[in-house]
Amino acid sequence: xLVLTRKKGEKIxxxxxxxxxxxxxxxxxxxxxxxxxxxxxxxxxEVYKEIxxxxxxxxxxxxxxxxSIQKLMEKKKGE
Amino acid sequence: xxxxxxxxxxFEVPEDEILEFPEGLIGFEKERRFVLLPxxxxxxxxxxxxxDDPDLAFIVSEPWGLVEDYExxxxxxxxxxxxxxxxxxxxxLCLVVIPEDPQKTTMNxxxxxxxxxxxxxxxxxxxxxxxSTKHPIFKEASASA
Numbered sequence: 001x002l003v004l005t006r007k008k009g010e011k012i013x014x015x016x017x018x019x020x021x022x023x024x025x026x027x028x029x030x031x032x033x034x035x036x037x038x039x040x041x042x043x044x045x046e047v048y049k050e051i052x053x054x055x056x057x058x059x060x061x062x063x064x065x066x067x068s069i070q071k072l073m074e075k076k077k078g079e
Numbered sequence: 080x081x082x083x084x085x086x087x088x089x090f091e092v093p094e095d096e097i098l099e100f101p102e103g104l105i106g107f108e109k110e111r112r113f114v115l116l117p118x119x120x121x122x123x124x125x126x127x128x129x130x131d132d133p134d135l136a137f138i139v140s141e142p143w144g145l146v147e148d149y150e151x152x153x154x155x156x157x158x159x160x161x162x163x164x165x166x167x168x169x170x171x172l173c174l175v176v177i178p179e180d181p182q183k184t185t186m187n188x189x190x191x192x193x194x195x196x197x198x199x200x201x202x203x204x205x206x207x208x209x210x211s212t213k214h215p216i217f218k219e220a221s222a223s224a
Binding site: 039051058063069070 | 104105106118122136137174175185217
């Protein structure tokens with residue numbers, strides 16, 4: 001991994017069209033500005049991980065689980 | 080083609096019903112081909128069954144009807160990858176997690192599956208709007224009833 005030291009207001013340029021700017025630093029928090037073409041997805045890492053975890057949980061579904069929520073749905077409709 | 084599944088046994092699926100997810104799903108990047116299987120009449124839930132892994136199946140659901148005010152802008156890169164010509168070709172399905180207590184069932188609204196129906200392709204999209212990956216589909220109030 002390439003590690004660069006930057007001060008507030010300084011930038012890092014990646015390729016032709018991605019620019020990272022250190023907007024602000026407060027304690028252990030860094031605010032970054034990201035300029036990238038609209039076709040490049042930018043996400044916090046946690047979001048990826050969360051979705052991955054949910055997908056892994058979702059794959060454990062069995063037919064009985066589905067039946068249990070379908071029963072619940074019918075019950076609600078009847079209420 | 081003949082499909083082998085652990086939950087539903089063996090059955091035939093027409094080739095043109097197979098959905099291609101060129102990037103797989105997040106965490107399941109190698110699984111590219113799926114079929115949608117209905118569950119019950121009028122049920123919003125479908126099984127998304129992997130074509131290549133008999134044991135891999137998810138419950139997915141149309142979010143509307145179960146969630147109020149769910150709306151998002153399809154990110155530009157996803158639009159490109161799905162080769163969207165018209166918005167009406169798209170269909171949105173969300174993955175459902177059913178825990179032991181079915182009252183606590185949640186739906187992933189942050190990472191919906193977007194399908195381009197005429198092309199039979201799909202992609203799990205991470206949307207920019209602030210929705211939960213664990214949105215409860217049953218209201219707490221009725222849980223105590």
